[in-house]
Amino acid sequence: MDQVPRVQSPLPRVCRRRFFFPFFLTPIMRLSFALILVFLSSLAAVCAWTKEDYEIFDLVSDLEAAEGKGTTFYSHLNVGPGATTQQITKAYRKKSLELHPDKNIGVKDIEKRFARLGVIAQILRSPEQRERYNFFYKNGVPRWRGTGYYYTRFRPTLFHTLLFLVLLTNLFHRLVLSLNYNKHLRRIAYFENAAKSAAGVLGPGGVGAQNEKIALNANMAQPGRRRKVKVPMVEGNESVGTLELIVSGNEVYLPHEGGTLTPISSLARPPSFAQTWFPSLLLSSARRLAANLPSNIQSSLPAILRSLDEESVIVESNSEEDDEEGFALDTPTLVRHTSRKVLQKSRNARSVSKDSPAVSELESDADFLERTSNGKKKKSGPGKASAMRKRKMALKK
Template structure:
């Protein structure tokens, strides 16, 4: 029953937000601007110094009087004078319009909603692409963490069920531990079922060993795999996709740089102790040798009689 009430309340909220129009959003902005400039609780009527039941002609006279006071020519050097004067004109127009005044009176009596819908906030703040990407990364990371936590709780419950089955098979319903090890078979594949031909198909039976309060899975090679809470993977933000992606990119960058450094080190070792690389020395570094070989050029030069002689490649 409580869940139904929450769903109904959310449905009403969605309907109310969807029903707000562009004119309503304009009223929301004006109310926020007036309260920020004149103080909390300032209304259109109190700013114009008229009563909420004032007639259209009274509102018009109040507007003319206020416009003389707030005209930018009358307030030179006042910061935001043009914005204030423009705001006065919009408020006067809303209150002198029958439908506009009706909409404002509704919010004047019931209060401006605190949550005005995602469309309202997006249209006002218009976040950039970077902000949107960061926001989505945070939201999806939190959701992934929540899923990890749910899976962790499910795994803990499964471990508890399996250990209880193994101990019950080993020591009976009293679960009084005995001495030594007990080898039992535990069904980990669900309840047995009847096949199409009417034969009984057992669940996935696994060999397990119970020793005191410890439970193990017996592997084919005879090794024992403990079954306890440590087998369940706890939730961690380090396993969410943004962190994993960043770690992977960092590892590739660092690994690539290490490979380049290692290659340079090997080349330095190969060329150490040989003739200098000065022009005419004929020394070729391993990297140059690879480049020349790939380009089909000569791979070595030799010195004979003080002259450089190209090595001729046999066809």
């Protein structure tokens, strides 16, 4: 008999072997997979309800439907959870006389209620079934959800959802306030160091000391001195813009139009939850309501409910000028369109001594600003040299 030739698979033997899922696993992986299967099967066995559990669930559901919501096996028999078997038997006999069908002729569903009472008494007199019922009595009985008995999960209402969103957004707002506060502190430190360096009250190091604390020169930081300086908004880049500040002693102020000065160090407010949007909304609403109350009632309210006036510091200007070169650095304000040559000429006038003959030919900053602000430049009178030339020409004639 001829043997039928075997058709060899085009795939290698190793590949054919690895098509089976178990052969892919190493011994450790197989052991882990087996342990996972055992754990899942045991978990399913634990979580699955037994036949006795379903009987208890059905009894609890029917009992609450017939006797009222919240009725338990113990309350139906008028005994406590710690009652003994004898007490339960005695209570069952008493309750069975009340619900006996012969004494309640014509009462709807009296037979079902009487039969249910007997099943309840049987469960409570059995130690195993009573222990199982006590578990559901303490932890709650699952409810029927169409496909089975499930525990009722917490379903947040609209109020709980809004409360959660308010708390979450306030936490994020508080985090943003903290980040902005640290950023503002770094900016204020830069402006303070730059302003003091430009005013000449910083020691060696200036602004480029990388936010290090530099000791102030006590001789130069005299109280009562006020120096107006301009600080670049971005360090090392004046083309972006400048900020006009006033240095008085060891403090740096931000000037306002009304002559008031605000300490630049007070511009950064420490963050708190009272600054978040929801407490701020409540506080502003309370202040609006308090503003409509009589003055005698407003005075008795807490300080937080009263309107807070912004604190400002008024610094009196000192007319004295420093004789030392580079001490008083007043920043001139540009008026209209002035040429760079004229401005450079007016700046150079400061460095020329009063005894020099070139003083008469240069204009001071004050005269230049006064004439340019009026719109017309005053024509200067004849000098001494021109007067002498006119006299000589008159004598020759």
